[in-house]
Amino acid sequence: MAALLVCMSFVAAPAAFAAAAAPVVDDQFERSVASGWGATTAGQQWTTSSPASTSVSSGSARVTAQPGGSTVQQLSGSTPRDITLSALVWPEATTSAGNGATVSFAVRAGGGSSYQARVRFGTSGVNLWMSRFDKTTAAEGTLVSTKPLTSYQVGQKVRVEFTVTGTSPVSLKARIWIDGTAKPTSWQQTFDDTATNRIAQAGAVQVSTYLSSGSSANSMRIDQLQIADQVSAPPASPAPTPTPTTPPGPAPTTPPAPAPTTPPAPTPTSPDAAGSLPVGKATYPVPAGAVYAVAKGTRTGSGTVSDPYGSAAYAVEKAPNGSTIVLRGGTYREYVYVGFDRKLTVQSYPGEAVWFDGSSPVTGWTKSGSTWVANGWTHVFDHRISFNANADETNRFVDSRNPLAGYPDQVWINDVPLRQVASASTVTPGTFYVDEVGKRLVIGSDPSGKKVAASTIARAFKVQGKGTMLRGFGVQRYATTLNMMGTVTAEVDGITLENLVVRDNATVGIYTWNDNQTMRKVTATGNGMLGIGANGTDNLVIADSLVSGNNTQMFKPAPVSGGMKLSGINGARVLDNVVSDNDSAGIWFDVSSYDVQVIGNRVTDNTTTGVQVEISEKATIADNYISGNDFGVQISNSGTVKVWNNTIDGVKRAIAITHDARRQGNSALAASIPWTLRDITFRNNAISYSASGSCPILTQDYESKMLGNSFGVSLNNNVYHRQSVSAPSNFACWANGASGTRSFKTMSDFSSFTGNDTRSAEWNGAAIVDSDLMLRADVVASPRATLAGLPTDVATAVGVKAGSTRLGPFSEPRR
Known part of the structure; x- marks a missing residue:
């Protein structure tokens, strides 16, 4: 049982399930139970491995733990396969020594297997990680681990969200934040489980606790545990905070009245011009039966031209295999995953400007000495630099020209990028600092009357659907870490990217592997490390594209940076491109x-x-x-x-x-x-x-x-x-x-x-x-x-x- 505790999973849902049906589980713990946790108001029963250590009082569940002690609580019955779970968790005492208290949540639990999300209250902040517990090996495999909260004060309640959906792959997402502060607009952890031992069936929900043997006795509290069915009752996505504004180029996010599906004639271009058409100039035909989406950031709509889906990601989830998804003009501040066994075409509506933007507007600035500060900044990104998510090879990649190249944070004032510095005291005009402890964004240029934006989302497109095509839109300003491989990743055979602008992202713009990949009339420019990368690809075509001005963060020339780095390629045709002004190599086969x-x-x-x-x-x-x-x-x-x-x-x-x-x-x-x-x-x-x-x-x-x-x-x-x-x-x-x-x-x-x-x-x-x-x-x-x-x-x-x-x-x- 101890091994099970160590890998318990936590699933958190939104604090409120607005615009959704009632949660399938809603336990507010408004009862008094001396031993164990009792039953929810709906009659679902909690069982526990340690009745003497568990109770319910003062509006929350309690677990009293001694050093090295653990408990497991399981809710009766099976929950739906695809769920979002949320809860509040907190320790009663601070952690002064050891690894502290861990509250873990398991979903799809059954037969000794489960997915885990674990929240640990250490001596200097709160860690979050997701894992899979495998019954065949009786061992936990960590899938992703981060430390979203670098500081924590006893008495603060931490709200957790964990969502698990799908079967191939199983998509896991998690985030935590201090209750009462702004909810992170993006998931702090995401993982798509494609392993053969992934857990594809519904199961039970468990909550467990563990107290480090090096820590003093403590008690953990759990409250407001809710579980929502992601299939029958998906929670509505919150409106972006602050309210999005339109970046240069894209049309307003409110779509125009439905237009005829017959597109205008294509815009003629010079045959010598390399790179994408300008965003908003592509005119791809709209087939009968196309699925439509609009940039509302919601899980709404029916996908018709008069009632489009409220986001591109939701349209991808709902569209039948083989569909063409037509994006109305606007700014889509989201991450889109095209899963296995999905062959889709995702394209812009003829003549309408579509941008996927990983940044959000930032307002509410106050002057502080010679700088300006926006408080409540909770967007924290992985600073480690490596293609391996569990390693940090900063010294291998980062040049002395820019010691903070590995930090994917980005800020713009009137579309001019600022340079990141290492402390608030070194902020000067044209620079910025992210104060993770104080939850502040500090800039050195006056934002008065200007448009300020900062990256809030890590990646744009992850394509694992064989034969999928993306075309006719722009992707910009995502805070992509290197272990994600690219802001746009083409990960299975036969993917086509055409007339895409991929610009101003933190590390790699586009990355691909597997076979028969085509990039045609793509513009990859201004990306922090590399414009286009590929590895282990047979029959790669990169044609008529513009790859320029990449490695803006001045990473070392080796092992990788610049325009194109193509490794382990069997059969490549790099034809009729312009590859210019990249900091490092232009076209590099290795x-x-x-x-x-x-x-x-x-x-x-x-x-x-x-x-x-x-x-x-x-x-x-x-x-x-x-x-x-x-x-x-x-x-x-x-x-x-x-x-x-x-x-x-x-x-x-x-x-x-x-x-x-x-x-x-x-x-x-x-x-x-x-x-x-x-x-x-x-x-x-x-x-x-x-x-x-x-x-x-x-x-x-x-x-x-x-x-x-x-x-x-x-x-x-x-x-x-x-x-x-x-x-x-x-x-x-x-x-x-x-x-x-x-x-x-x-x-x-x-x-x-x-x-x-x-x-x-x-x-x-x-x-x-x-x-x-x-x-x-x-x-x-x-x-x-x-x-x-x-x-x-x-x-x-x-x-x-x-x-x-x-x-x-x-x-x-x-x-």
């Missing part, structure tokens, strides 16, 4: 990616590498404009790489080919992707050198063992540009074993020693590309180099005839 193509992109002004292929195999980089990045193209421990018909330059280095001690650790991949340099070909490229770069082309062995001619590199049929024969001073630097590198001043010396570039040409003097990255006409007409005909595979990827010859890209640069 960790055993295989058969990838980077074709027709404009990759410019990223602060590290433009295009990087690392510990991977079989890559084609062709028809691209790669300019203004620190390094143009970098190839590390990779093989079978074809670099054809690109324009390439670099602020520091145009081309870097490097090798180190890493080798493939997966024996099944050792033959096909060995993580070694081999068969690297550069043909028909226009390569410009920066005057300041000491080694504009470099091969380097970080172990100082190999010679450059052992790297398997072949350069030929290229045109190189230098400002003069001595600017930069070197033409290339070549790996030279223990001696480091050997430099070559001229192309002829380089060709004589290495055998490379015997059919290439060097142009000195005036630039060979203009400000639009287009090659000069005379250079294209007479490149002086002997050009090579495109092999069939490269020609097919580029979309031209095999054997074609041209210097540099065939296509014009994307805009």
